[in-house]
Amino acid sequence: MTELELLRERCLSCEKCQLCATRTNVVFGVGNPESRVMFIGEGPGEQEDLKGEPFVGRAGKLLDLMLDAVGLSREKDIYIANIVKCRPPKNRDPLPEEQEQCINWLREQTAIIRPKIIVCLGRIAAAKIIKPDIRITKEHGQFIERNGVLMMAMLHPAALLRNPNQKPEAFEDFLRLRDKIKELNGEQ
């Protein structure tokens, strides 16, 4: 077993917070662990809880479309995980203490994957990873560097489903991400 598979095994039996009582599945993460790009969402919704995979509902379909539009695939080019690994009941925001209990799994995932770029989907992930007072509507699409890792917040695809008029600016961020990946690969 790889280090990441071992971590996943441990995570699947986690009972550190109350969300374990209502979950169907732990949603650990998917994608290419060798990839240099990690996407981080907030937490599983209903479909994710049922399947044990992140971003498989409507928001996930939109994410896949936007990735595809800039030539990226979730299987080959990125790894995706969430701040909390279990679904908050009725899709409420994960509580600060749930995030705090869960974040070590993500820290360990990140230490194994060692991404060069971290994309935070939505305010909750961006506030936890980039800065607590982030104004996502203003600051999405901006890269900041921390300890040699580039980080960017993006609008959450579920927010784009509610506000389709924001799709063009969200797409700009995907283009920026594509260009940054090319730059890191020495293609630009």
Ligand code: URA
């Ligand atoms: N929203 C998220 O933030 N994560 C998922 O896995 C699904 C929806």
